[in-house]
Amino acid sequence: MRVKDTATQNWFDKGGSAYALFRPEYPAALSRFLADTVHHRGCALDVGCGNGQLTCQLAEHFARVVGADPSRDQIANAHRHVNVDYICAPAELLPLPDDSVDLVTAAQAAHWFDRPSFYKEASRIAAKGAVIALVSYGTMRLAPADLQERFDRFYKDEVGPYWPPERKLVDSGYADIDFPFEAMDYPEMAIDRAWELGEVLGYISTWSAVRRINEAGREDILEAFVHDISDLWGDPTRKRPVWWPINMRVGRL
Known part of the structure; x- marks a missing residue:
């Protein structure tokens, strides 16, 4: 089935299952780095875990990992691992013991x-010597240049007005986020993938701004983007390079 023949809502009307399918996996170096920052590897907590991408990677380094998310839909679609327990809980009220x-x-x-x-x-909940890490990945990058140009216009001009204010913190690489801890250095990292067109559109479907576009009845914005990016991409099964820079704020609690 060609992407051009697929109804827009098939790409842009998804829930937690889309996160599980299309959100990019973090490089293994990220969880290794985070594990190396702590004194003990007993328990790690991944807050706002979504579908458990980082959660399960941390499980390779810790005796136990807890993934917490307020969305039951996300928890229902989360990746499973023998060392991981998932709980439905908000970041501001975590049902874990002190220390x-x-x-x-x-x-x-x-x-x-x-x-x-x-x-x-x-x-x-932090044990002695515990570390806190806020991880984000920036705006998706595409190649070749004509794909990037069309994506930039979509991201900044067409979708831009529908992003909630919090998105600015992601765009700044968390440089402007409040972080009352002494910052630790971290190595340069990126998420690198080779994706088909359907994977790119599936990832975009998980954006909060896309949900707002649908709620506003402006599916025409999405339809125009799908049409243009499909023409530029060519064969939708062709894999093209896609990457995101990883940014962090890391400190000791």
Whole structure:
């Protein structure tokens, strides 16, 4: 089935299952780095875990990992791992004991939190020497240049007005996010993929701004983008390079 012949809502009307299918996986180097920052590898907590992408990677380095997310839909579609337990809970009210967690992470999620409340909870559950890491990945990059140009116009001009204000923190690489901890250095990393057109459109379908476009009845914006990007892409099964820079704020609790 050709992408051009697919109804727009087939790409842009998805829930937690789309996150599980289309959100890009973090490089293994990220979880290794985070594990190396802590004194003990007993328990890690991934807050706002979504479908558990980082959660399950951390499970390769910790005796136990807890993934917490307020969305039951996300938890229902989360990846499973023998060392991972999922709980439905918000970042601001974490049902874990005091002094019980060696690493607290929030991947592509902290910009949605009530961060003062989250930081208070993170400090409460933190064991001695625990680390907190806020991870984000920036705007998707495409090649060749004509794809990037059309995507930039879509992202900045057409979708831009529908992004919630919190998105600015992601665009800045969390440089402007409030972070009341002494910052630690981290190595340069990126998410690198080779994707077909359907995977790119599936990923875009997970954006909060796309949900707002649908709610506003402006499916024409999405239809025009699908038409243009399909023409530029060519064979929709052809894999093209896609990447995202990874940004972090890391500190000791």
